Amino acid sequence: MAEPGVFEVMYTTRSLRRLKPDPVPDEVIYRILDAAIRAPSGGNTQHWRFLVVKDPQIKQQVQQIYQKGWSEVQAMYRTRTAPAHMAEEKFRRLLDAAAYLADHLAEVPVLLFACLQERPLPAHLAARLARLAGSSIYPAVQNILLACRALGLGATLTTVSALYEEELKAVLGLPADVSTYALIPIGYPRGKFGPVQRVPVEEVTCVDRWGTPFTRPT
Numbered sequence: 001m002a003e004p005g006v007f008e009v010m011y012t013t014r015s016l017r018r019l020k021p022d023p024v025p026d027e028v029i030y031r032i033l034d035a036a037i038r039a040p041s042g043g044n045t046q047h048w049r050f051l052v053v054k055d056p057q058i059k060q061q062v063q064q065i066y067q068k069g070w071s072e073v074q075a076m077y078r079t080r081t082a083p084a085h086m087a088e089e090k091f092r093r094l095l096d097a098a099a100y101l102a103d104h105l106a107e108v109p110v111l112l113f114a115c116l117q118e119r120p121l122p123a124h125l126a127a128r129l130a131r132l133a134g135s136s137i138y139p140a141v142q143n144i145l146l147a148c149r150a151l152g153l154g155a156t157l158t159t160v161s162a163l164y165e166e167e168l169k170a171v172l173g174l175p176a177d178v179s180t181y182a183l184i185p186i187g188y189p190r191g192k193f194g195p196v197q198r199v200p201v202e203e204v205t206c207v208d209r210w211g212t213p214f215t216r217p218t
């Protein structure tokens with residue numbers, strides 16, 4: 001089957017959290033990672049590291065850690081109202097899907113961890129660059145999500161497992177200088193791709209200086 005074009009892929013890549021347990025061939029995972037490493041990284045350091053977890057026992061341990069993180073985040077979200085752009089019912093559905101993933105994570109065939117090998121920064125830069133932590137891995141993560149969509153696989157960018165980073169590192173055998181930034185569960189989807197709905201460009205964009213809206217060209 002022909003692969004969809006890049007814009008179709010971007011407009012239909014949504015979070016798919018209900019995934020079939022059917023295995024994903026290693027050739028497919030390799031192709032996804034080969035797309036991931038085409039991403040940019042600061043100074044072209046390419047200090048990303050990936051971990052493909054398929055072992056049922058390790059997945060079970062990861063699920064336990066993920067559930068702990070999710071239960072804390074869920075408690076926060078469940079007390080909140082939906083974001084202004086989202087209907088309350090849709091927001092509840094999102095939380096239910098996220099809860100489903102937390103409860104079924106170990107059944108997902110591939111848990112892909114996107115990590116960075118941390119590199120010491122000079123003291124005069126470290127504090128100012130701290131808020132950019134992760135900026136050299138998330139472009140690769142987005143490539144992973146898009147490649148999954150193009151290949152007919154469902155995936156979601158998740159981060160709650162990092163709330164228990166030290167436990168996670170022990171389970172995964174990560175060295176001290178390698179940190180996780182995302183866990184991407186990958187499998188064949190039970191649901192359908194896109195369309196992805198977002199607040200329109202003109203509501204989130206200014207021209208030249210803050211406050212001057214960028215209007216849609218007619």
Ligand SMILES: Cc1cc2nc3c(=O)[nH]c(=O)nc-3n(C[C@H](O)[C@H](O)[C@H](O)COP(=O)(O)O)c2cc1C
Nearest residue numbers: 013014015094098101156157158159160161196197
């Ligand atoms: C930084 C970041 C962290 C996220 N962490 C989680 C997570 O831990 N668990 C989860 O189920 N979804 C997670 N998501 C997915 C978001 O909930 C999802 O992208 C958002 O609701 C939009 O959904 P859609 O792409 O299906 O429209 C995360 C997304 C981002 C960008």
